[in-house]
Amino acid sequence: MYEPYLNVLADLFYPQRCVGCSRRASDVLCWGCFDSLPCIGWPFCGRCGAPTAFEVFGCGECRDRDFWFDGARAPLRNKGVGEELVHALKYIGYLPVVEKVMAPLMAGVLGSGRFDAVAPVPLHRSRLSRRGFNQAELMARSVAKRISAPVLDKLKVVRRTRDQVELSAGERRTNVAGAFASRGPIAGRILLVDEVFTTGATSSECAEVLRRAGASEVHALTLCTTC
Numbered sequence: 001m002y003e004p005y006l007n008v009l010a011d012l013f014y015p016q017r018c019v020g021c022s023r024r025a026s027d028v029l030c031w032g033c034f035d036s037l038p039c040i041g042w043p044f045c046g047r048c049g050a051p052t053a054f055e056v057f058g059c060g061e062c063r064d065r066d067f068w069f070d071g072a073r074a075p076l077r078n079k080g081v082g083e084e085l086v087h088a089l090k091y092i093g094y095l096p097v098v099e100k101v102m103a104p105l106m107a108g109v110l111g112s113g114r115f116d117a118v119a120p121v122p123l124h125r126s127r128l129s130r131r132g133f134n135q136a137e138l139m140a141r142s143v144a145k146r147i148s149a150p151v152l153d154k155l156k157v158v159r160r161t162r163d164q165v166e167l168s169a170g171e172r173r174t175n176v177a178g179a180f181a182s183r184g185p186i187a188g189r190i191l192l193v194d195e196v197f198t199t200g201a202t203s204s205e206c207a208e209v210l211r212r213a214g215a216s217e218v219h220a221l222t223l224c225t226t227c
Helices: 003-013 031-035 080-090 096-108 125-131 135-147 169-176 201-212
Strands: 071-073 117-120 155-157 180-182 188-197 215-225
Touching: 080 096, 080 135, 080 188, 080 215, 096 135, 096 215, 117 135, 135 188, 155 201, 169 201, 180 201, 188 201, 201 215
Parallel strands: 071 215, 117 188, 188 215
Antiparallel strands: 155 180
């Protein structure tokens, strides 16, 4: 019976702020920021998920790249409120954005296809220790719950890599080459989850490991894409 009063007091002394604009809000996003989410609608590239003028499988952004995954999707562009959501989770550790905003948006673009497992892109133990959590794993678990699929924990990092942010496309591919491995055989149709799709280097490297371990298909899913 005291919960409403406690919520009022909590809001008074520790007011919740919108992730997008930092103004006081009743949820992680205010209505204005939710409405301004940089959503990617139809049409889009079926290969990399980039928005396109008409539906294609292989657009100007990806037709010259080699990928091991069968297709990639993201509900948002990596700008504006979309970029702020990723920053809030990855660098501030604001975990409520996963369950309240990210996972519903990500699961919403999957359509009717079913997956045998959901695999997060793993973090090297040094980064995991420093950050305290793997943002891809949190997203993967929340998405998996929504699509009634188990979480696959067989992907592992076998060597440390540089931060990808300042690297070119070629440097990104070199940076992650051979950085991942599988803990054992894998079967079925796998959904690979990460926070941002930039060049597809990390997703493709993980997808190669999954395919070589036995996966029949690998589809990449991120919250945002820079394409």
